[in-house]
Amino acid sequence: MPELPEVETTRRGLAPHVEGQRITGVLLRRPDLRWPIPPEVSERLPGQRVSAVRRRAKYLLFDTPAGSAVLHLGMSGVLRVLPATTAVGAHDHVDMGLEDGRVLRFTDPRRFGCLLWQAPGTVHALLAKLGPEPLSEDFSGETLYTASRGKTASIKTFLMDQAVVVGVGNIYAAEALFEAGIRPTAPAGSVSRARYAALADAVKRILGHAIERGGTTLRDFLNPDGLPGYFEQELLVYGREGEACRVCGTKLRGKRVGQRASVWCPSCQK
DNA sequence: CATCGGACCTGTTAGC
DNA sequence: TGCTAACAGGTCCGAT
Numbered sequence: 042m043p044e045l046p047e048v049e050t051t052r053r054g055l056a057p058h059v060e061g062q063r064i065t066g067v068l069l070r071r072p073d074l075r076w077p078i079p080p081e082v083s084e085r086l087p088g089q090r091v092s093a094v095r096r097r098a099k100y101l102l103f104d105t106p107a108g109s110a111v112l113h114l115g116m117s118g119v120l121r122v123l124p125a126t127t128a129v130g131a132h133d134h135v136d137m138g139l140e141d142g143r144v145l146r147f148t149d150p151r152r153f154g155c156l157l158w159q160a161p162g163t164v165h166a167l168l169a170k171l172g173p174e175p176l177s178e179d180f181s182g183e184t185l186y187t188a189s190r191g192k193t194a195s196i197k198t199f200l201m202d203q204a205v206v207v208g209v210g211n212i213y214a215a216e217a218l219f220e221a222g223i224r225p226t227a228p229a230g231s232v233s234r235a236r237y238a239a240l241a242d243a244v245k246r247i248l249g250h251a252i253e254r255g256g257t258t259l260r261d262f263l264n265p266d267g268l269p270g271y272f273e274q275e276l277l278v279y280g281r282e283g284e285a286c287r288v289c290g291t292k293l294r295g296k297r298v299g300q301r302a303s304v305w306c307p308s309c310q311k
Numbered sequence: 312c313a314t315c316g317g318a319c320c321t322g323t324t325a326g327c
Numbered sequence: 328t329g330c331t332a333a334c335a336g337g338t339c340c341g342a343t
Contacts (some may be wrong), residue, residue, distance in 0.1 A: 043336095043337090044336095044337090072337090075319070075320095075337095075338085075339090076339095091324055099337075099338095113337085113338090114321090115336085115337065115338090116320085116335075116336040116337060117320085117321080117322085117336085132321090149320095150320080150321060150322065151319085151320045151321050151322080151335095152319080152321085152336095153319070153320065153321095153336075153338080155338065166331095167338090167339085185331085191313090192313080192314095193313080193314080194313075194314065194315095198314090201337090203337085203338075210336075210337065211335090211336065211337085299314095299315085300315080300316075300317095301335095301336085302334085302335075302336095
């Protein structure tokens with residue numbers, strides 16, 4: 042389930058194979074994923090040369106002079122560069138032909154992903170309201186502290202709000218809160234500046250480390266080389282409700298916070 | 312405005 | 328063992 046490290050891993054795996062190549066054609070096996078695929082994707086993309094594969098939040102952007110294809114992996118999306126002769130599976134929704142003869146294939150069983158279009162010099166509406174990148178200097182404890190004043194929602198919900206900071210999903214939110222020693226249920230507006238500094242540090246450290254390790258593989262994520270990530274075995278709280286805290290041995294608690302399964306250590310997190 | 316709940320989708324897993 | 332129901336996850340949108 043791609044969070045930011047998985048998307049960045051995908052980008053890094055894809056870029057050397059796709060950048061500089063011309064898109065020879067676009068084959069849509071479905072007219073829509075989460076949203077209808079706009080006509081520009083099939084009308085304008087063919088013939089264009091990809092100048093860069095970028096990432097913003099969990100979106101991948103394939104830049105060309107005519108505009109950018111904007112792709113979100115949703116929860117089960119996989120992008121791979123494959124030989125054109127590779128057998129087509131049930132959930133292989135989009136193929137973009139590359140001039141070297143291979144195809145960039147978008148597979149997404151649950152179809153929570155999307156493929157959109159962004160005209161040159163514009164920012165797609167879905168990208169316009171996003172918060173800072175967590176690994177950039179625009180994101181800090183101060184950012185979180187300032188944005189959280191007056192908020193009554195839980196800090197976990199707050200941290201997963203893509204307008205606050207992008208790329209932190211359920212897995213890394215749980216891990217970052219554990220590392221910072223903050224309970225997921227704490228009201229965001231009540232958390233101190235010092236604790237937000239620790240949380241921002243934890244987010245940066247965990248995301249950075251996960252990217253180094255190739256992303257977390259749970260069920261659905263495969264990086265473009267078809268190899269799983271190696272971060273899963275390092276998770277300290279996510280998915281471990283009822284098990285012993287790896288730090289202090291206390292039984293980990295679990296409960297839904299803001300509609301999301303959440304796990305924390307009652308002893309390490311206050 | 313902030314927050315909450317519903318919707319989307321399907322493979323996997325837990326429970327009967 | 329087989330079937331069904333719940334669940335997972337990201338994010339938008341309408342309702343409160």
